[in-house]
Amino acid sequence: MDLTSAMSCVSNDDVKAAIFSREILRNPGRSLSPSMQLLHDAGKLCLAWLEAATAPMSGAYAFVLSEHPALDDAIDDSKFPNLRNLQKASVHDIIDTRIFVCSANLKVSFSPEFGSRNTSQIISWLGANGIGDRPTLVFQPTEGMILWYPDGVATGTAINYVTDLQKEDVFDLEKYADHFHEHWTKWPTGFGGKIWHDHKERIVIKRAEDCVRDDLFVYLSLVVYRTGNIVRENLMTNGRSDLWIYSRYSGDTAGSAVVELKVLRSKSFSIDKKARTYSDKVIEEYVKKGIRQASEYKASGKAEKAFCWCFDARAANNNLPVHPNAISAGVSLKLFWMESNFKGR
Amino acid sequence: MRDREICFPVIRRVIVKNYAIFPGSNPDFVLDFHKSEEKPRQENGLSHDFINGVTVIAGINGLGKTTLLNIILRLLIGPLDRSKEDPNDIGSGVHELRTWRTPRFFSSRVPDGAVDAEASAEIWFGRDRIEVTRALANLQIRSLRVNDQNITPDESQYKSAIERLSGLPDFVDFHFIVRNLIFCLEDRRNIIWTASGQFDLARILFAGKVAAGFRKQLDDANKKDGEYRRQLHSYNRLVSDLERERKRAAVRPGTEAAIAALKVALGETERRTMHISERIDAISNEIRACRDDILTSRLHLETKVREHERLEAEYVALAFPSADTTIKYVLSHLISSHKCAVCGSADSPILEDIKSRVEAGHCPVCDSPPSSQENIVSGEKVSAERVNRAAKELDAARRALEIAEHDYHQLISEEKELSSEKKKLQERRREQLHELHVRGADLPQADEQIRQLEASLELASIKKDQLEDARSAAFQKAQATLNVIREKIELSHSKVRDYFEIFVREFVAEKCLLSMETRREIIGQSGSGGSLQFPGFQVTMTSGVFEMPQIRRGPETVSESQKEFIDLAYRMALIATVSEGTGGAMIVLETPEASLDTFFINSAGQLLRKFADRTYIDGENDGMGNVLIASSNLNAANMIRALLGVDDETTEVSDRVINLLELAAPNAMLKAHPKEYFAELKKAVGLLDGNA
Amino acid sequence: MVRLSNDDLRRRAWALFILDNSMRMGLIPLSKIRFHRITYFCNCLSGLFQVLPLDTTVVKYVRGPYYPEMQWHLDRLVGAGLATIKDLRYPMDPHGTWMDANYQITKSGALAAEALRKVDDFYSINKFISDIIYSYSAQEEKFLDSLAIFDSTYGNAQKEEGIVIDFSEAIENLSVREADSFEKFAQNPNTLSPQDRTFLYMGYLQQITSDAVRKVG
Numbered sequence A: 001m002d003l004t005s006a007m008s009c010v011s012n013d014d015v016k017a018a019i020f021s022r023e024i025l026r027n028p029g030r031s032l033s034p035s036m037q038l039l040h041d042a043g044k045l046c047l048a049w050l051e052a053a054t055a056p057m058s059g060a061y062a063f064v065l066s067e068h069p070a071l072d073d074a075i076d077d078s079k080f081p082n083l084r085n086l087q088k089a090s091v092h093d094i095i096d097t098r099i100f101v102c103s104a105n106l107k108v109s110f111s112p113e114f115g116s117r118n119t120s121q122i123i124s125w126l127g128a129n130g131i132g133d134r135p136t137l138v139f140q141p142t143e144g145m146i147l148w149y150p151d152g153v154a155t156g157t158a159i160n161y162v163t164d165l166q167k168e169d170v171f172d173l174e175k176y177a178d179h180f181h182e183h184w185t186k187w188p189t190g191f192g193g194k195i196w197h198d199h200k201e202r203i204v205i206k207r208a209e210d211c212v213r214d215d216l217f218v219y220l221s222l223v224v225y226r227t228g229n230i231v232r233e234n235l236m237t238n239g240r241s242d243l244w245i246y247s248r249y250s251g252d253t254a255g256s257a258v259v260e261l262k263v264l265r266s267k268s269f270s271i272d273k274k275a276r277t278y279s280d281k282v283i284e285e286y287v288k289k290g291i292r293q294a295s296e297y298k299a300s301g302k303a304e305k306a307f308c309w310c311f312d313a314r315a316a317n318n319n320l321p322v323h324p325n326a327i328s329a330g331v332s333l334k335l336f337w338m339e340s341n342f343k344g345r
Numbered sequence B: 001m002r003d004r005e006i007c008f009p010v011i012r013r014v015i016v017k018n019y020a021i022f023p024g025s026n027p028d029f030v031l032d033f034h035k036s037e038e039k040p041r042q043e044n045g046l047s048h049d050f051i052n053g054v055t056v057i058a059g060i061n062g063l064g065k066t067t068l069l070n071i072i073l074r075l076l077i078g079p080l081d082r083s084k085e086d087p088n089d090i091g092s093g094v095h096e097l098r099t100w101r102t103p104r105f106f107s108s109r110v111p112d113g114a115v116d117a118e119a120s121a122e123i124w125f126g127r128d129r130i131e132v133t134r135a136l137a138n139l140q141i142r143s144l145r146v147n148d149q150n151i152t153p154d155e156s157q158y159k160s161a162i163e164r165l166s167g168l169p170d171f172v173d174f175h176f177i178v179r180n181l182i183f184c185l186e187d188r189r190n191i192i193w194t195a196s197g198q199f200d201l202a203r204i205l206f207a208g209k210v211a212a213g214f215r216k217q218l219d220d221a222n223k224k225d226g227e228y229r230r231q232l233h234s235y236n237r238l239v240s241d242l243e244r245e246r247k248r249a250a251v252r253p254g255t256e257a258a259i260a261a262l263k264v265a266l267g268e269t270e271r272r273t274m275h276i277s278e279r280i281d282a283i284s285n286e287i288r289a290c291r292d293d294i295l296t297s298r299l300h301l302e303t304k305v306r307e308h309e310r311l312e313a314e315y316v317a318l319a320f321p322s323a324d325t326t327i328k329y330v331l332s333h334l335i336s337s338h339k340c341a342v343c344g345s346a347d348s349p350i351l352e353d354i355k356s357r358v359e360a361g362h363c364p365v366c367d368s369p370p371s372s373q374e375n376i377v378s379g380e381k382v383s384a385e386r387v388n389r390a391a392k393e394l395d396a397a398r399r400a401l402e403i404a405e406h407d408y409h410q411l412i413s414e415e416k417e418l419s420s421e422k423k424k425l426q427e428r429r430r431e432q433l434h435e436l437h438v439r440g441a442d443l444p445q446a447d448e449q450i451r452q453l454e455a456s457l458e459l460a461s462i463k464k465d466q467l468e469d470a471r472s473a474a475f476q477k478a479q480a481t482l483n484v485i486r487e488k489i490e491l492s493h494s495k496v497r498d499y500f501e502i503f504v505r506e507f508v509a510e511k512c513l514l515s516m517e518t519r520r521e522i523i524g525q526s527g528s529g530g531s532l533q534f535p536g537f538q539v540t541m542t543s544g545v546f547e548m549p550q551i552r553r554g555p556e557t558v559s560e561s562q563k564e565f566i567d568l569a570y571r572m573a574l575i576a577t578v579s580e581g582t583g584g585a586m587i588v589l590e591t592p593e594a595s596l597d598t599f600f601i602n603s604a605g606q607l608l609r610k611f612a613d614r615t616y617i618d619g620e621n622d623g624m625g626n627v628l629i630a631s632s633n634l635n636a637a638n639m640i641r642a643l644l645g646v647d648d649e650t651t652e653v654s655d656r657v658i659n660l661l662e663l664a665a666p667n668a669m670l671k672a673h674p675k676e677y678f679a680e681l682k683k684a685v686g687l688l689d690g691n692a
Numbered sequence C: 001m002v003r004l005s006n007d008d009l010r011r012r013a014w015a016l017f018i019l020d021n022s023m024r025m026g027l028i029p030l031s032k033i034r035f036h037r038i039t040y041f042c043n044c045l046s047g048l049f050q051v052l053p054l055d056t057t058v059v060k061y062v063r064g065p066y067y068p069e070m071q072w073h074l075d076r077l078v079g080a081g082l083a084t085i086k087d088l089r090y091p092m093d094p095h096g097t098w099m100d101a102n103y104q105i106t107k108s109g110a111l112a113a114e115a116l117r118k119v120d121d122f123y124s125i126n127k128f129i130s131d132i133i134y135s136y137s138a139q140e141e142k143f144l145d146s147l148a149i150f151d152s153t154y155g156n157a158q159k160e161e162g163i164v165i166d167f168s169e170a171i172e173n174l175s176v177r178e179a180d181s182f183e184k185f186a187q188n189p190n191t192l193s194p195q196d197r198t199f200l201y202m203g204y205l206q207q208i209t210s211d212a213v214r215k216v217g
Helices: A003-007 A013-025 A035-054 A117-130 A163-167 A174-186 A208-223 A280-301 A323-329 B063-079 B155-167 B169-180 B195-211 B213-321 B323-335 B351-360 B384-507 B559-577 B598-611 B637-643 B670-673 B672-683 C004-024 C031-048 C068-080 C109-118 C120-136 C174-185 C196-216
Strands: A060-065 A083-085 A099-102 A109-111 A136-140 A144-148 A161-162 A196-198 A231-238 A239-245 A258-264 A304-311 A332-337 B007-019 B046-049 B052-060 B080-084 B097-100 B118-125 B128-136 B141-146 B514-521 B531-541 B550-552 B586-590 B627-633 B657-658 C057-058 C085-088 C098-107 C164-166
Touching: A013 C174, A013 C196, A035 A060, A035 A144, A035 A208, A060 A117, A099 A117, A099 B128, A117 A136, A174 A208, A174 A304, A174 A332, A174 C164, A196 B141, A208 A231, A208 A304, A208 A332, A208 B672, A231 A280, A239 A280, A239 A304, A258 A280, A280 A304, A280 A323, A280 A332, A323 A332, A323 B007, A323 B169, B007 B063, B007 B586, B007 B627, B007 C085, B052 B063, B052 B598, B052 B637, B063 B118, B063 B128, B063 B586, B063 B627, B080 B169, B097 B169, B128 B155, B141 B155, B155 B169, B169 B195, B169 B559, B169 B586, B195 B213, B195 B384, B195 B514, B195 B531, B195 B559, B213 B384, B213 C057, B213 C068, B213 C164, B323 C068, B323 C085, B384 B514, B384 B531, B384 B598, B514 B559, B531 B559, B559 B586, B559 B598, B598 B627, B598 B637, B627 B637, B637 B672, B637 C031, C004 C031, C004 C098, C004 C109, C004 C120, C031 C057, C031 C068, C031 C098, C031 C120, C031 C174, C031 C196, C068 C085, C068 C098, C098 C109, C109 C120, C120 C196, C174 C196
Parallel strands: A060 A099, A258 A304, A304 A332, B052 B627, B052 B657, B586 B627
Antiparallel strands: A060 A136, A083 A109, A099 A109, A136 A144, A144 A161, A231 A239, A239 A258, B007 B046, B007 B118, B080 B097, B118 B128, B128 B141, B514 B531, B531 B550, C057 C164, C085 C098
């Protein structure tokens, strides 16, 4: 039988259904920046490894981003003799390889000969070999931790990514939100710094909500990947919800949650250099709108829970009388204050 | 109703009671005629029996002469007046009665509003009489007797009695006669000088029952004339509308032709558009096919390029082994494809050179011939035949592509042209459609309008004809009646004329004659066939200037006094004519205030007496008696004397005077100068010498 | 100087982005075959991303989808130093002589791509190309050359070799239709992004390719 005739008999729904259930959770859904892509793909890979490991894993593994692997000066053939495709690599194949300098999608990865499993030693090596400034994911399977260094291990700023949480009920998103904020958005430099145009003046960039949403998406997608799926900008009948979390990908919406995100700002940066200002009254309405949206989407999408998380970048941490609205709307409201100054960690 | 001759009403008695104007005898003013029989004093009111001949109501201004005359009038005609009456043209107006215009005439003159005031009269028609009593306040009939028979005291009974006894066609005519012929009051309604007045009198008096329906017929003719006129107007309007529409439509043949032409043009445009569309479709298919050709040709060319390229690459590799892949590729690809990857040119000028270089074994870099080469670059020559064959196939493929591309571009430009032409045609179609729409918009409307107008016109025409027929019929009827009336009038005409001459010469020095004429009178307002021939009299008279009698058409053509007397003479002539042999007649006259020539006064007085005595024919009384009631002011003493015939010893005056000085409530003037007025009165009635 | 037309500029940009994203996604080096396969997928699936394709046709060619014009632009990148050509060879097969090579973006090329991405229109073009390549590169290595052959549009048995397949009309684009058909498995069809659809479609192509190869043996 030749290829052509072999082709003609394979289009059927069963095949597609199987592919769907297998593949859909692999895909981040929409294009991410290379570093976020690495975090997403490497994070998921680590979790998959954790799950598939028959023997306990120990030590640490580091995934360092190389945007143009073939052109990467840091990748010296002599130093990086091992070329792998990590996309489909099983945990057993790589169990002893600790450092991966890879493409964002993990298809190509170069690994040096490096024997230590120790996290700090790995980190030192990276710094010493000129790749301490690359987005890096460090996986500590015993601790159940993923450390994310968005600007590289050399900066010392990491986000703790507690993987045990994956086993928790997806409903307990509040804990995740707290953790996300604590390690992700609270401080002005590093990851959280994304939303500031000028953190001292507390001027926020225009696309702040999108940044928060995308980051939270990646964060939560690693958290919920086994038990559900997370969607950005889920199209509802009455609008688009910032995040929608399905507890199962197919089937009914039981266990679903909707998350509305707001970045509260007193000053916003705009191209013509004139910063827009917002009064607390306006912000109060803005928060109430978020509460309303969360409630409406929950109703129209038949979710179990509704969350409204506000990342507070206002000039002053004044009280906003919005909690009664949240309570009466049945929405779980949280305000996360974003710091101006880096206190040092 | 028995057909009888006309009997004029003659009042032989009048009584007024409980009316403050006539309170009763005032002894201070009783005239002493030294008669054996003393008339009983009248304690309350007024009472008088009228004897044949003249009776004078003597008084001064404001004493009640006019009031008394009006009492007598109203006793006769009741509280009715003619609708729309023109005193200057008594014949005009509607033949209808309505309630009197001055209902407070009597009541307003007295303080108590005449609540109990009453007036009674004995009205004789030949030998029949009606006794009627009316309340003066509203003229309501209190009692009614006809020939001593009591009958229901209401107006309708009164009217029918009047009609019956007077022999007149209807009460309206009676009213007319009384008001205009019999009574000759201050308002001086002239009857001879108005054609319609003249006619009406003549109709009533001479045509009588025969002309009974004439009024109605005339009214009907008028009405039908009006209807016809209105219909004619509508009809004419429709005619002009239709004409206007038809004129517009007359332009239409031009418009229709234009529309037809437009439709043809539009059809042509559409046909061409369709044709072009078909062409465009066909070309699109050709273009697609051509495009496919190009794509496959390109691919084919590519394979041929690669084949040739391989050979060239081999050569370059041999000649220049250390050249890196890029140079090798760029060079060999350039030779085969003619495209330079380094600069992007698709048309390298040194192509042939390189080709020949390679083929001739020259250095691909510096073009040195083998003879100059240290190491022969073309050591193992690449098979020339293979190269040539590949080159040939390559050229063929290139040519095929060029042709395909050329055809493609041609088709594209043809398509473009066709598309633009199609666009123009579509634009033209739009314009043509618009034009068609604009032109065509008028047509159906105009047609519809004309149809409607024609239908309306037909209906209007039918109606018009109907109305015209009706009008003609009405006119004919009226005219027929008029002709009958005319005959009747003509019968009496000579008599009237004769009497007139008798009477008028007493008043007027000039020779005055009455002649018959036919007067065309336009009925209504329409000109065509809308006139009737009315018989009438006209006056001819000589004057100081003209010896031959001239027709005097209007009262302005005679002097004031002449006018009065001619009218009076005519009046008397009519009465005389009608009452010939039928019984007495009456005239109630308010003598003119103006001073009159003594001669005429005497003459007039004489005539009036003659009339009253019915001795106008050869001085013989014909056995009947006329009553002439004349009211006069005391200052016209001669008039009274003349009327009473004081200077004529044959007359008996005592019963012929209604002395208002005695009977009426005195007014200020009388109270101021009682003696003087009384002396005047006595003079007037001959109790004093006129010259005393 | 001959100015590049807008069309040429777009083609050149596509070629550059394909090279750049291929490297980023670990397709190193990128074979000529894979360059054209990817070009075909980008043309064919552009409808999912609301991006204008370069070509809405493909010739059913014995050697798989191939775009001569794009090849020229790739060659130009090489001539301009934005790409390198390696492993040039002229294999012979039953259909004649062909040319094969491996391409790779250079540092200059990477910088050029970086600069070009900052221009609005090209930003979204690059994004879409990277999405396509992400999905493509996620499939097994051994099947990458064959996926396009089994593509629903290209692989349509009813289309004979040598004819031009026109997928400009949505109804003719079986690939997009196939990609969209995964909607029925999603709870909310709207949650399937273009990349999800592409990813699933590529997975599906791999499956059928793998099945077909297994059958043939």
